[in-house]
Amino acid sequence: MAVFPLWMGVWILSIILVHSWRLEPTNPFPPPILVKDEKHLQNVFIELEEAIREASSGDSILWDTNNTSFSIALTSASETLLTTSYTAANLGNYSNDRLGRMDDQTYFRIASISKVFTVLAVLLQEKAGNCSLRDPITRYVPELKDSAGPSTIKWGSITLETLASQLSGLPREYGQSDLTDPVTDQDYGFEKPIDIGLPPLDPSDVPQCGRNRPGERPCSKKEIIDGIVQRTPLFAPNHKGTYSNMAFVMLGFALENMTGAQYAENLQSTIFDPLGMHRASLTKPADKEGIIPKGANDWNADIGTYGPTGGIYTTAADLALFVRSILTNKQLDEATTNAWFHPRSYSSSWCFAYGMPWEIFRTSDMLADSDRIQTVFLKTGALRGYSSQLLIIPEYDLGIVVFVAGDSRALPWLREEVLRTVVPAVEQVARDQAADRIAGSYISRDTAINSSLSIGVKGGYSLVLTSWISNGTDFLAEYTALSSKKNESGQVQLTPSMIGRGKNSEVWRAGFVRDKQSSEGIVNTNLIEDVDTSTYASRSLDEFVFELDASGHAVKLELPALRITLKRQQEAESIRSRPHQLMKALGFHNV
Numbered sequence: 001m002a003v004f005p006l007w008m009g010v011w012i013l014s015i016i017l018v019h020s021w022r023l024e025p026t027n028p029f030p031p032p033i034l035v036k037d038e039k040h041l042q043n044v045f046i047e048l049e050e051a052i053r054e055a056s057s058g059d060s061i062l063w064d065t066n067n068t069s070f071s072i073a074l075t076s077a078s079e080t081l082l083t084t085s086y087t088a089a090n091l092g093n094y095s096n097d098r099l100g101r102m103d104d105q106t107y108f109r110i111a112s113i114s115k116v117f118t119v120l121a122v123l124l125q126e127k128a129g130n131c132s133l134r135d136p137i138t139r140y141v142p143e144l145k146d147s148a149g150p151s152t153i154k155w156g157s158i159t160l161e162t163l164a165s166q167l168s169g170l171p172r173e174y175g176q177s178d179l180t181d182p183v184t185d186q187d188y189g190f191e192k193p194i195d196i197g198l199p200p201l202d203p204s205d206v207p208q209c210g211r212n213r214p215g216e217r218p219c220s221k222k223e224i225i226d227g228i229v230q231r232t233p234l235f236a237p238n239h240k241g242t243y244s245n246m247a248f249v250m251l252g253f254a255l256e257n258m259t260g261a262q263y264a265e266n267l268q269s270t271i272f273d274p275l276g277m278h279r280a281s282l283t284k285p286a287d288k289e290g291i292i293p294k295g296a297n298d299w300n301a302d303i304g305t306y307g308p309t310g311g312i313y314t315t316a317a318d319l320a321l322f323v324r325s326i327l328t329n330k331q332l333d334e335a336t337t338n339a340w341f342h343p344r345s346y347s348s349s350w351c352f353a354y355g356m357p358w359e360i361f362r363t364s365d366m367l368a369d370s371d372r373i374q375t376v377f378l379k380t381g382a383l384r385g386y387s388s389q390l391l392i393i394p395e396y397d398l399g400i401v402v403f404v405a406g407d408s409r410a411l412p413w414l415r416e417e418v419l420r421t422v423v424p425a426v427e428q429v430a431r432d433q434a435a436d437r438i439a440g441s442y443i444s445r446d447t448a449i450n451s452s453l454s455i456g457v458k459g460g461y462s463l464v465l466t467s468w469i470s471n472g473t474d475f476l477a478e479y480t481a482l483s484s485k486k487n488e489s490g491q492v493q494l495t496p497s498m499i500g501r502g503k504n505s506e507v508w509r510a511g512f513v514r515d516k517q518s519s520e521g522i523v524n525t526n527l528i529e530d531v532d533t534s535t536y537a538s539r540s541l542d543e544f545v546f547e548l549d550a551s552g553h554a555v556k557l558e559l560p561a562l563r564i565t566l567k568r569q570q571e572a573e574s575i576r577s578r579p580h581q582l583m584k585a586l587g588f589h590n591v
Contacts, residue, residue: 023371023513023514024370024371024372024373024493024513025372025493025495025511025513026372026373026374026375026395027395027495027496028372028462028463028493028494028495028496029395029430029431029433029434029462029463029496030430030433030434030496030498030506031077031394031395031396031397031430032396032397032426032429032430032433032434033076033078033433034076034077034078034081034396034397034398034426034429035076035078035079035081036079036080036081036082038429040425040428040429041081041425041426041429044421044422044425045074045081045082045422047421048082048084048417048418048421048422049082049084051417051421052072052084052086052414052417055413055417056086062409062410062413063406063407063409063410063413064406064407064409065086065088066088066089066090067088067089067090067293067294067295067406067407068086068088068293068404068405068406068407068410069085069086069087069088069091069102069291069293069404069405069406070085070086070102070402070403070404070405070406070410070411070414071083071084071085071086071102071103071104071106071108071316071401071402071403072084072085072316072400072401072402072403072414072418073104073316073317073319073320073400073401074320074398074399074400074401074418074422075320075321075323075324075398075399075400075401076324076327076397076398076399077324077327077328077397078324078328079324080104080317080320083103083104083316083317085102085103085104085106085316086102087100087101087102087291088102088293088294088405088406090294091291091292091293091294092292092293092294092295092297092299092385093292094287094288094292095286095287095288096287096288098287098288099288100287100288100289100290100291100292101291102291102403102405103316104315104316104317104320105279105315105316105317106289106290106291106315106316107279107285107289107290107291107313107314107315108290108291108313108314108315108316108386108388108403108405109298109299109312109313109381109383109386109388110310110312110313110314110319110381110386110388110390110403111310111381111382111383111386111388112245112309112310112357112379112380112381112382113312113319113379113380113381113388113389113390114307114308114309114310114311114312114381115248115308115309115310115357115379116357116358116379116390117267117271117312117322118164118248118251118252118255118308118309118357119164119251119340119356119357120271120331120332121255121266121267121270121271122160122164122251122254122255123332123336123340124270124271124331124332125255125258125259127332127336130258130259131160131254131258132160133159133160133161133164134159134160134161135159135160136155136156136157136158136159137155137158137159137160137163137250137254138155138156140160140253140254140257140258141225141250141253141254141257143222143225144225144229144250152232152233153169153170153228153229153231153232153233154233154236154237157236157237157238158170158237160251160254161344161356162237162238163247163248163250163251164247164248164251164356164357165241165344165345165354165355165356165357166241166242166243166244166247166344166345166354166357167237167238167239167240167241167344167345167354168237168244168246168247168250169233169234169235169236169237169239169240169242169244170228170233170234170244170246170247170250171228171231171233171234171244171246172234172242172243172244172245172246173245173246174207174210174219174224174227174228174231174246174249175207175209175210175211175219175227176210176211176245176306178207178211179193179198180193180201180206180207180211181211183211183296184211207219207227208223209223210223210224210304210306217302217304218302218303218304218305218306219304219305219306220304220305221253221305224246224249224305228246238345240345241344241345241346241347241353241354245306245309245310246309248308248309248357249305249306249308249309251308252305252307252308252309253305255308263282263307263308264281264282264283264307264311267280267282267312268281271322271331274331275321275322275325275330275331276321277314277318277321277322278318279314279315279317279318280312280313280314280315280318280322281312281313281314282307282311282312282313283313284299284300284302284313285313287299290313291403291405292385292405293385293386293405293406294406295385295406296384296385297383297384297385297386297405298383298384298385298386299385299386301383301384310381310383316401316403319390319401320399320401323390323392323399323401324399326392326399327392327394327397327399340355340356341355341358341377341394342355343355343358343360344356351363355377357379358377358378358379359377359378359379359380360375360376360377360378361375361376361378362374362375362376363376366419366420366423366424367423367424367427368424374393374395374423375393375394375395376391376392376393376419377391377392377393377394378390378391378392382408385405385406386403386404386405387403387404387408387410387411388401388402388403388404388411389401389402389411389415391415391419393423395430396423396426396427396430398422398426400415400418400419400422402414402415402418431457431462434457434462434463435456435457435463436553437548437552437553437554438455438463438494438508438546438554439455439456439457439463440454440455440554440568440569441453441454441568441569442454442455442556442557442566442567442568442569443566443567443569444564444565444566444567445567449471449564450469450471450472451469451470451471451562451564451566452467452468452469452566453465453467453468453469453557453559453566454466454467454468455494458491462493462494463493463494463508464491464492464493464494465491465492465493465494465510468492470562470564476492479492479510479512479534479541480492480512482533482534482541483511483512483533483534484512484514488512488514488515489514489515490512490513490514490515491512491513491515492510492511492512492513493510493511493512493513494508494509494510494544495508495509495510495511496508496509497509501545502547504547504548504549504550505545505546505547505548506545506546506548506554507543507544507545507546508544508545508546509531509532509542509543509544510541510542510543510544511531511542535561536561536562537561539560539561540560540561541561541562543559543560543561544557544558544559545557545558545559545560546558554568555567555568556568
């Protein structure tokens with residue numbers, strides 16, 4: 001069954017409502033301009049660092065602080081906002097007895113976050129005209145089609161996009177995590193497979209590469225292909241999202257065949273060097289440059305052909321730089337980036353989905369005064385001794401990097417503390433900036449026409465219309481009647497479209513938001529994103545076109561359907577008198 005780009009709307013449509021709530025438009029503001037010297041953010045960062053210091057104290061019961069190091073980086077689209085790190089009292093074994101120290105320049109094994117780089121590498125090849133996401137994997141790895149084996153995997157139906165979206169149905173691993181691996185057995189708490197009732201094996205059935213056995217080499221391309229074609233698929237292609245490292249190994253093979261360069265060389269020339277990621281590599285750096293936790297760890301593990309699924313070493317600073325490149329469309333155009341952030345399939349949870357290769361989480365729990373659903377795009381990485389997460393919240397142009405070397409229990413606590421503390425603060429900055437630029441009274445300069453409109457800020461609603469007079473008529477009441485059911489209470493809220501008309505303009509859309517949304521039964525068809533429902537002589541009543549001055553503040557408001565332009569009264573001063581180019585930073589474009 002195909003999953004279409006309107007998936008998010010369908011998701012909302014299919015929720016079984018168990019109580020009344022307010023369905024608010026997502027992304028109600030343009031992404032805010034976040035700078036590290038913003039006073040409100042500075043105070044919040046102080047609070048965050050104090051909470052982290054307390055949790056990392058020697059008597060903490062949250063995780064093993066003596067053996068756990070971590071680093072956190074927060075970034076906006078323009079700069080790193082905060083870095084904070086902690087080095088454990090006890091570290092692992094370093095060559096030459098030169099111990100590392102955890103900070104934002106320390107090398108770390110980011111494991112499966114590497115998959116984001118693999119997908120970007122494929123997207124860059126598509127941009128260059130060297131491939132299409134719809135191409136079957138057999139076009140670039142013909143050995144899959146020609147290999148002999150009992151597998152019923154339908155390789156011709158598995159495309160590059162299917163692989164990148166975790167919809168291939170391929171087995172998760174080959175070699176890794178196999179129960180014939182003593183290290184895996186130890187992780188599960190037994191010594192030998194026969195101890196838990198598994199039968200003895202013929203040696204020829206046992207994978208001879210890619211496991212965590214001491215001294216065992218990584219699998220070659222041929223060994224992986226020969227091994228994977230012996231496996232049966234987990235699901236039919238595009239039927240069900242399920243995590244597969246093998247899918248990204250195949251993407252790595254495809255990249256090498258379409259470019260003629262090794263995977264590591266490809267990333268170096270197309271991503272690391274162009275972005276200035278000088279501390280990112282698939283080659284293990286010197287021990288003194290990295291963090292090696294005490295106990296079992298994969299700092300020295302050579303994962304070979306598994307590089308596209310989890311082989312990158314990098315720093316929190318360089319990963320933050322990478323996030324900024326995504327948020328500013330440095331390597332991809334805006335439309336491609338937007339498409340990259342769309343989900344591709346459902347998971348077993350109503351609030352979680354698979355992307356390319358994003359793990360997409362939706363929640364309404366991050367803001368105390370709003371029921372608005374917010375979307376977090378994240379990628380998690382894990383190798384022995386290393387846990388990491390990369391989080392991007394596009395509505396704020398905010399990126400979060402969390403690295404943990406040691407006790408993995410530290411990761412969820414640190415992530416949640418960052419989100420709990422920072423998101424409400426960033427939301428407030430977004431509201432303040434939008435109100436400063438847009439809110440106010442707009443009046444017709446023609447005194448013979450009694451037309452005016454006022455925009456204010458109301459709690460979680462963001463920017464709402466507080467009055468609207470057209471030709472002496474209470475048009476706010478009339479518009480509400482056109483947009484809602486009889487006797488429903490609510491607000492007319494503005495939402496940015498992120499496009500403009502002309503050189504210095506922004507187009508926003510109006511929509512009626514009910515104060516409370518009750519269940520209609522199993523299916524709720526009140527899609528809040530349903531816009532452009534009322535037109536007047538082919539012009540949309542919900543279209544608001546703001547003309548901006550050089551600082552990005554509204555000076556006029558055109559209402560195309562009403563054939564009128566209103567002038568803003570009491571123009572606001574520029575945001576904190578900062579002389580930045582606000583229009584460009586907000587990401588609005590002419591159409």
